[in-house]
Every structure is written in structure tokens, then in C-alpha cells.
Amino acid sequence: MGADDLLSLAKRRGFFWPSYEIYGGTAGFYDYGPLGSRLKSNVENIWRRYYVQEEGFFEINCPAITPEVVFEASGHLAEFSDLMVQCKKCGQFFRADHVLEEAGVEVSAATAEVVGRLLLKEAGVKCPNCSNHQFGPPQPFNLMFGTMTGPGSAGRKSYMRPETAQGMFLNFQALLRHNRERLPFGAVQLGRGYRNEISPRQALIRLREFNMAEAEVFVHPEDKSWPRFEKVKDTVLRLLAQDGVEYKLTAGEAVEKGMMANQALAYFIVRTQDMFYEFGIDPEKFKFRQHRKDEMAHYASDCWDGEALTSLGWIEIVGIADRGCFDLSAHIERSGQDLDFFEAYDKPREEQIAEVKPIHKVLGPMFREKAKAVAQALESFDATELNTEDNNEKNLTITLGNTEISVPPEAYTVVRELRKVSGRRLVPHVIEPSYGIDRIIFTILEHALETGDDGYKTLKLTAPVAPIQVAIFPLIGKNVLVSKAREVEELLRVANMAVAYDDGGSIGRRYARMDEVGTPYCVTVDFEGVEGRTEQGSKNGESSLAESVTIRDRDSKKQTRVPINELATTLKNYLKTPPDTSGWEKATAAEKE
Amino acid sequence: MGADDLLSLAKRRGFFWPSYEIYGGTAGFYDYGPLGSRLKSNVENIWRRYYVQEEGFFEINCPAITPEVVFEASGHLAEFSDLMVQCKKCGQFFRADHVLEEAGVEVSAATAEVVGRLLLKEAGVKCPNCSNHQFGPPQPFNLMFGTMTGPGSAGRKSYMRPETAQGMFLNFQALLRHNRERLPFGAVQLGRGYRNEISPRQALIRLREFNMAEAEVFVHPEDKSWPRFEKVKDTVLRLLAQDGVEYKLTAGEAVEKGMMANQALAYFIVRTQDMFYEFGIDPEKFKFRQHRKDEMAHYASDCWDGEALTSLGWIEIVGIADRGCFDLSAHIERSGQDLDFFEAYDKPREEQIAEVKPIHKVLGPMFREKAKAVAQALESFDATELNTEDNNEKNLTITLGNTEISVPPEAYTVVRELRKVSGRRLVPHVIEPSYGIDRIIFTILEHALETGDDGYKTLKLTAPVAPIQVAIFPLIGKNVLVSKAREVEELLRVANMAVAYDDGGSIGRRYARMDEVGTPYCVTVDFEGVEGRTEQGSKNGESSLAESVTIRDRDSKKQTRVPINELATTLKNYLKTPPDTSGWEKATAAEKE
Secondary structure (H helix, E strand, O other), X not given: OOHHHHHHHHHHOOOEEEOOHHHOOOOOOEEEOHHHHHHHHHHHHHHHHHHHHHOOOEEOEOOOEEEHHHHHHHOHHHHOEXXXXXXXXXXOEEEHHHHHHHOOOOOOOOXXXXXXXXXXXXXXXXXXXXXXXXXXXXXXXEOOOEEEEOXXXXXXXXXXXXXXXXXXXXXXXXXXXXXXXXXXXXXXXXXXXXXXOOOOEOHHHEOOEEEEEEEEEEEEOOEOOOOOHHHHOXXXXXXXXXXXXXXXXXXXXXXXXXXXXXXXXXXXHHHXXXXXXXXXXXXXXXXXXXXXXXXXXXXXXXXXXEEEEEOOEEEEEEEEXXXXXXXXXXXXXXXXXXXXXXXXXXXXXXXXXXXXXXXXXXXXXXXXXXHHXXXXXXHOOOHHHOOOOOOOOOOEEEEEOOEEEEEOHHHEEEEEEEEEEEEEEEOOEEEEEEEEHHHHHHHHHHHHEEEOOOOOEEEOOOOOOOOOOEEEEEOOOOHHHHHHHHHHHHHHHHOOOOEEEOOOOOHHHHHHHHHXXXXXXXXXXXXXXXXXOOOOOOOOOOOOOOOEEEEEEOOOOOEEEEEHHHHHHHHHHHHHOOOOXXXXXXXXXXXXX | OOHHHHHHHHHHOOXXXXXXXXXXXXXXXXXXXXXXXXXXXXXXXHHHHHHHHHOOOEEOEOOOEEEHHHHHHHOHHXXXXXXXXXXXXXXXXXXXXXXXXXXXXXOOOOOHHHHHHHHHHOOOXXXXXXXXXXXXXXXXXXXXXXXXXXXXXXXXXXXXXXXXXXXHHHOHHHHHHHOOOOOOEEEEEEEEEEOOOOOOEOHHHEOOEXXXXXXXXXXXXXEOOOOOHHHHOOOEEEEEOOOOOEEEEEHHHHHHOOOOOOHHHHHHHHHHHHHHHHHOOOHHHEEEEEOOOOOOOOOOOEEEEEEEEEOOEEEEEEEEEEOOOHHHHHHHHHXXXXXXXXXXXXXXXXEEEEEEEEOHHHHHHHHHHHHHHHHHHHHOOOHHHOOOOOOOOOOEEEEEOOEEEEEOHHHEEEEEEEEEEEEEEEOOEEEEEEEEHHHHHHHHHHHHEEEOOOOOXXXXXXXXXXOOOEEEEEOOOOXXXXXXXXXXXXXXXXOOOOEXXXXXXXXXXXXXXXXXXXXXXXXXXXXXXXXOOOOOOOOOOOOOOOOEEEEEEOOOOOEEEEEHHHXXXXXXXXXXXXXXOOHHHHHHHHHHO
């Protein structure tokens, strides 16, 4: 089964479709329709249950439009780019690695020069649009959408955020205060991200405007244990490790063996798997893949991608990384603000303190208009690095802007003393689970869709994500059945279930329509139930709670007759039953024995 | 009480604060913190209950980045602008009407020339920044944030949506199909809108990136009755009508008198009021104001703004308008797509059909390369307009792009015949309730905040919107009380309440903290309850369901002792009790008698 089957169903039944179709479409943008929006809400609310309700993390909401300075600090302005080539014949632009991939040439982390040489050398490389073989030189193309904030010449360069994470870093101080200056804590954001992809493709997989859910978990840099790790340590994970070998290990084993960097990272990997199983993602088609050293950012100490097998191959749907102190440190450096925390010692310690004191009367004539800046730099110089031996006997090198300045010994003195110190300031490290909501939705739908030999389509969505939980049908469009069915609909709506009413076409057709959109249960109101052949039923048209309906199960196709007064409770129990995702774990357990 | 009081509390306690403060801030952007985000979720979920759960409207999610053609069609590109002036001295830009307003000069719907003359003439007019009196000429400044979609020279001009409404219009066909080709139905979208305000100000009131909730209700152009209007027609509304007079009328009376255009419009005005009362918006500080003819868009037939009185004056927090067929017609014209619906007659009718047929052999030599386009234009010419008398005896004027072309009688013929017609195609009309979520949140907080003479602050949020519904305190930080309090916390969390735990500082201080963030109930675990002075309590440290806690009511300050095994049920009942918003209605009823 290819993705086309799913895309056609998704459009026809109101899950999602390409945006702006009445104007010919715009690549990289999709709309969620009525059913897709509900599925998306369900996924997001389950995500919130895990992170906000259960972990107690703080949800925040920050703007997407971001001033340039933020991305100067974060490194996105300099580095958030893909190599782009233009076909010399048709003029179209492509991602260089895509062009090479289509010719079967593997590239990873190559420079523009290397890619340029490959494009020239490899005979099979051709333009995906016009099949020409000649390309211009590859150039980095920054993927951020730019805009101007403010009117006229007062406008400031800004960008649409390519991820939601920066909001949590920029607000670290306020969040730490909200948590009463204690670590660890987490902050989360659900929202849109924007990347001006050179060649968007594959429906929901590479969008220019997409939905994310990100958590930034702030932990002590020297203690990444996690209190509740104990609860999850026996969960079995399928792990494709850095060494290229696939393992089946418990989270506890993975941490003990040193395969996973720490408990906090491992904890969120397990909780992600729990959540994905609840979404109905197929355990047979899901694994965590560890980043190789050469693909990991230099500041990250460990990174695992959750990958799902789809008709488009294995796709990354979540990334969970230990980012160290990179992000906070970058903003500390650029903003000069204290994005750190104070760790109080159990009792005050005596510590040898060394401070550089500038000698202003020497600095003044020596550095003139720069003297003040030099003095400030000297004061914040880390004097512990100075060996006591050569104290005051060497030039100190300080940095002002982009220039290094050498300060001779006569311009400063080093003061040393024993001081009582009550604690120290540390920059927290960050564990970041980052979810691609659209890719998760695509995977959920692909893993749920079953097509019979006769072409009959069933979307086996789990009850927690199904956009419609219960459909209500009158057996035929007769008045007495219709009004009773409407009563039942209202009853279930008030009980807070996601319901739909349908009286169009044969009952078989209606079942088929509901199977196709993943509705777990259909309730049919028929004469047998309404005319009261059950015990205390009434035949005079009065409503009676002893009247009954049938519940039809999507997957077993079994029908059960239930009195209307027990319907809501029965359905609630059905809907609560967790999906059977234990198959893989059981198989694994058996294998291990 | 000014807005400053609220803004300081909002920042200190994690509701909202200006974005990008570590980099000096960027005007017009705000972050929602942990409590503000919960309040926002509550508001949005209640909105969804009204529109999606109760009305059964379709929620969709469309991108914010929008190709230019959409706003060419909608008119935003040409007309979505404010008049901007630049101070000749300091160079800053301002909204011309703001500069005039501050000098006490009223302007509404004035042209650039009129405003320019006012700026010169009025002596009191000065630059809000440097108090200079000289300005450059006022110029329209389009408020849409622009960007480019796609790489390099292949980039297409795009804009961030200034409202969410276009998504519903562009998808009308798909939505109509989803509703099985029947009217009326509604589609809604919650999400962000973007306006590059010339001078953003007033915290959440005029943001450059803001949150909206919009419904587009598609109705039959000749039948705007609303099935459930009967249910709401007796609700009393406070209406400042077009004639400048304030009325207190029921919705039924307002429609009957012709003050409100139709039932559908009136229905959503009532439901909006119901929702706002549930939010805790003060009935004494809220009214609906009808647009004057000169402020209403030419295509709108009626428009009412819901206005709330705040420390910043009366502000619009919702607008409810009958937009006619303007939006769909604009996109029909630009896209050539059929954004209309088919109304089947009860039985087929015989109708006189007139069609213009082009005579190609005449058109060819006459219009050459334009002949085909002229022929097409003739075929879609509305021939019913042609009088039978002068049939084929006059020039027809057609429009190709921007040029009008006159076609002589020898180039076409008019065919008339009687045909059986089974129905007709009509463009629906649209009722649009459009909510500013940030302004609503600001109003909720302002109306809820009470400051005592001693400076004691209580945020009297209603239970449905309160970010924390129940706080749990151990009376003192002793082990037995702490562990019991944690148990109670878990109990209520599982019962799906929004809970917080606090054991820091005196109990009075903790009450004060919770009063300040609007928590309706505080539960205290004390020795009296835990050591089991109640009937079946145990003294040996074992947990017992007969143990008790106190519930403290934020507003009455009354405390009630409740057994732990009844706590969840008791609290759920408390939380469900609707807020007392009947004061104004009662007062109104009394006045009317």
C-alpha cells in the first residue's frame, strides 16, 4: 500500500488536504479538515496529559515572529540552512542532497565543494524536473522565513521560528522563578514552526508550516538522574545504537551499559514509546535510532530519534536529545543575562577566591576610550585560571567584541582571599524531547489503515485518538427510530463522547463509512429495541430506559445488545480499554527467555 | 485601578509578560506563562464546547502563511492598511488617528488628505515621542507581514494571515461536501493572526501576533432563521443601537423590531453573552454596540461588537457580523471555482432559459488572438438581462481582465427555450462571530481582580477558567501531613482537576498566593483530620478514608470540613456550580416590571 491510498482517503473524508487548491495550490502547506483537526486535538491533548498533567511541566505560549538577535545567538542565522542547487536548463531549485539521493548517491554532512564535485562527477545525477545534467554551484539557503516587524524604515528584521524551543530558553529566568528556583523542571510548548523548505514533498512529512510539541527539561548539569525512572526502567525498547546494531533492552539496561547517556533521557524515551503505543503506532514498525557521532550536534552528548516505518520509508517522528548547556549559554553570552540557577551548598564552604582588579590609572592612558571596557573585562576575568606562581607576571588576554587585547601585568593586580561561600551558580543542562505532530498523525493513519482484498478500508484508530468515538444510526429513517437515535446521541454527547449521527443510506454503507474514518463503535437503534421486546419495554411510543440498542465493534464486527440506560457506562468502559500494543513486548520477553 | 496593577501581577505570577525581554523587548508581542497558558486553554476549550461540541460546527486548521492571490481576492492587499505619519524631527512612525486622538481630535473613516490637513491645522497635535509639531504626509501602510515562500528567485510573495477566516472560505467546497451538500453549517478555526501594527500598545489589546477564534456560519441567502433561536429568544441583551440609544431588549424583541438583521445573527450574539458570563465577564461592564452605517463594510448588512469596559476604556472583544456573500463571491470571481451550493426545488420547475452563443467565424477575424477569450466571456454572459425586444440588436459589453470589449450583434446569437430545472445554484451568506482571545483574557483578568483597602488582591476567576481549580496544603511541613497532602493531590489529579501543591510559608501566605491567582478552593490537610479525631479515624499512621480535610472557599473565606472519601465529589459539585452572573439580568427584569 502506498501513501496515495491514504492521501486520497484523507482528502475525501476530511482529514487533510493540500492548502490553497482553488488557486492551484502552494507546495508545503496542508489544511486539516474536520476529522483531521479532531485527531490532531486528541494527539495534542494526550501529549499534554503526559507532559503537563502527569509531569507537571509548565506550558507556555510564545510568538512565532522572532527578532533576528535571537537567531544570531542560537546559531540559526548562520547555520540553519540546506545546500541548494539550481538547474541550469529549467531554472528550478532543489535540495542538493535530494538530487544526489535520487541518483543513488549517499551524502551526509558534506561541504558545498564536495557536493558540487559529486553533482558534476556522477553521471546519473539529473534535474528532477527536466532531466538536464547541468547545475549551478550548490549554495547554502537559510530555511527561515524572514519578515519585517514595525513600519517603514523603522522595521526590524525578524524571522518565523523554525522550532518552538527558543521560547523556553528565553524565558528560563521567569520559569525558574515560577518553580521557586528549584531544579529539575520542564517547560513545554505546542505550536507551529516554519521552515522555508527548498523542495517540500511527501504530504505531511516535509511541510513549510508544521505543528510541533516540544519539552525543554532543565536538569542539574552534574545530576541527570530522574526520580521516576524507577517506574519505567523495566520497559523494553527497540534500539538501533550508534554501533549500527539493533538491541532489545530495558531502559534500565540501556542506561547501565552506558548506551544511553542518563536516566532523564531514558525516562522520556520510555514515556514517548508509551504515548506512541497509546496513539496506535505499530510496535513492529517503530524503533529508536541513536545519532552517530558525526551526525550529532557538537554540543549534544546523546540523541535518539524515534523512527516509524511508513510507505515512505523510515521517518523521524520525534527526537530526544541531551543538548547540554548549549542553548542557555548561547543566550547568556549574547544577552548578558543570568540564565543560570543558584545551587545552595548544604552548609557554607570556605573557598579560595581570586579576583583580578584593574589598575585604572595605568589603564586610562594605555587604552584611552577603551579603558572602561578593558577594566570591566578584567573584573570578570576568571582568575582561578591564573597560576599562583606567575601571579601578576604575565600579560592577560581579554576579548572585546571581535578583537583580543593583551593587558600587561602593571595594569592589574590579583587579589586572593578565603571566603565563606553559600553556593554556586550553574547553567542547567537541557533534555529536549521534540515531536513532529504532523508526522505522528501521518504515521498513526498509515499504521491504522487496513485494506481488505475487496478494497474494503478500515482505519483501526485507537479510541483515544479516534475523531469520532461513537456513531449513532437509526436502523431506517423512520420517525420513531430517528427521534430515539437523536435522544441517544444527546445522551452520549452529554456524557462527553465524540459522537456522530448518520441516517443516510443502508446500514451497511453507514458501517463502512464509519470503519473508513476509524470510529470504534457504532450504535444502532432498531425496532426490536425501541418497540420494547425487552423486559419492561413499552409499545405505546413512550420512552423507556429498558429499551435497548446494539453496539457494533469496528474490529471484531461483533454486535452486542445493551439497554439504553447502561449504554453510556458500557461505552465508556469499552473506550477506556487500552489498545493491545503488548504484542511486541510479549514477543520480546519470549525471545529473551 | 489601572492596568498597571494587573500587568505587574500577570508578570509576577506567570500569566503573561512582554516577549524577548532579555534582548530589550519587541513591541507588540507577549508570552503567556504557565498560568496564562492554562487560562487560555480553558477559554479556548469552552469556546470549542459552544461551537464544536454543541453546534456541531467543523473545526479546521489552515496555515498562517498565505499566498498573495488570496489577499488580492479578499481585498486585504488593497485595503488592509492604516494611515501612518512620520515625525519630521525624531523620525518615528505613528498611526495618524492615534496622534490626532491624543490631541483630542476625533477622526473616523477620513481620507489621507483630510487627516493630513488636520495634522497641520490642529495646534495641539504633537509627536508622542518628541513633542515636535511637524509631520510628513500621512500614507497608507499595509498591516500584513510579508514574506517569500520558496527558494531564491522562485520565491512567491506571501503574507501572514491577518485573520483566520480565509481558511474557511477557501475550503467552502470541501466543507459543504463534508456536510453532505446541506445548509446551514458552520466552520471554525482557532489560531494566530498577524498584523504589523504601526504603534502596538496596551499589552494584550493591540498585539502584532494574536490569538483568535472565528466561526463562519454559512446560511441560505434568503433564509437566515435559526432552528434553535427559540431557545435563546428570551435572553435579555444590553444593546447600544445604531441610533445611539442604549436598549435592554430580549433577542426576540431585537429581531422583531428589525434592530437585529436576522435570527442567526441574534442567536450567536446571545450565545456569546452566555459564554462571556461563564468566563466571568462582568455583566455591568459589557454591552453589544451596533456598527453605524458609515463604519460598517459596504457588503455587511449588520454588525455588532461586544464591548467590555476596562481600565483602558471600552474595548471590542468580539465582532458578530452578517457579511452577506462578499467573501465567497470575491473568491469565486478570482479563482473561477464554484463556491456555491445547489438548492433543489421541491419539484422541477419549467424556466425560460436564455443563453448567448458566440458565432465563431465572425469572432475569429474580429478579435484574432482574443477571440477564444471573448467567446468564453459571451458564453457565461447573463442573458436573462437581455430584453427580448432588443434581442440580438445591440452591442454586448464584456470584460477581459481590465479592459471592456464591445461585441456587435453579428458576432453572437441569443438562444431561448423552456427547460425543466430541478434547482438553482446560490452563493451562501455568512454570519461571522470573530473573537479576540487575548482581549477576552485581559478582560477576564481585569473584571476578576479585586484589591482590598489593605492592598490584598483576589482574582475572582470563575471555576471554568481558573488555571488552578484546587490547591492542596499540608498545614505545616511535617512528614505525616506532607505525605497525606500528596495523596490528596494525586486523588484530585486522577479525578481530572487542575491542582497545585504548596507547602511553602505560613498557611495565610499560601491562601494569599492562591487568592492572587484565582484558585477557587484550597484544601488543607491538618492534624485534626489526619490523626483521626473524626469517627472512624486511625491514630497509628495508617491511611483512612474517614480522615478529613478542610475546604476553604476563596470568595466567602468560609472553611468546611469534609471526609477525604467525599472530597473529589464535593469539589466537583462546587466547581460545577455556575457563577452568579444573573445580577444584571435580574436587575434588568426588575427594571422592566
